[in-house]
Amino acid sequence: MNTKKQDLEVLEEAVAGVYVRNAECRLEPLVGNVYYVYLREDGTSFISLVEPEFWDTQPFKLKYITKAVYNNSSWCEIPD
DSSP states (O other): HHHHHHHHHHHHHHHHHHHHHHOOSSSSOOOTOEEEEEEEEOOOOEEEOOOEEEEEEEGGEEEEEEEEEEEETEEEEEEE
């Protein structure tokens, strides 16, 4: 793997981590459960129970970002 690709992957993981940490969460997360992070058109992100393959995000102009897990009061990204 070349260095530019590795650098890009590291950057993408860092950006996804920011979206996870700043995501709006309107549900009561359970420790250890997997959730899904989406990006709205306005640049804000939110956490959902709905997996991307079961949700047509196009009408809502959403972009799937990553999976996340809740661990004792904090969110952690799960790389795909």
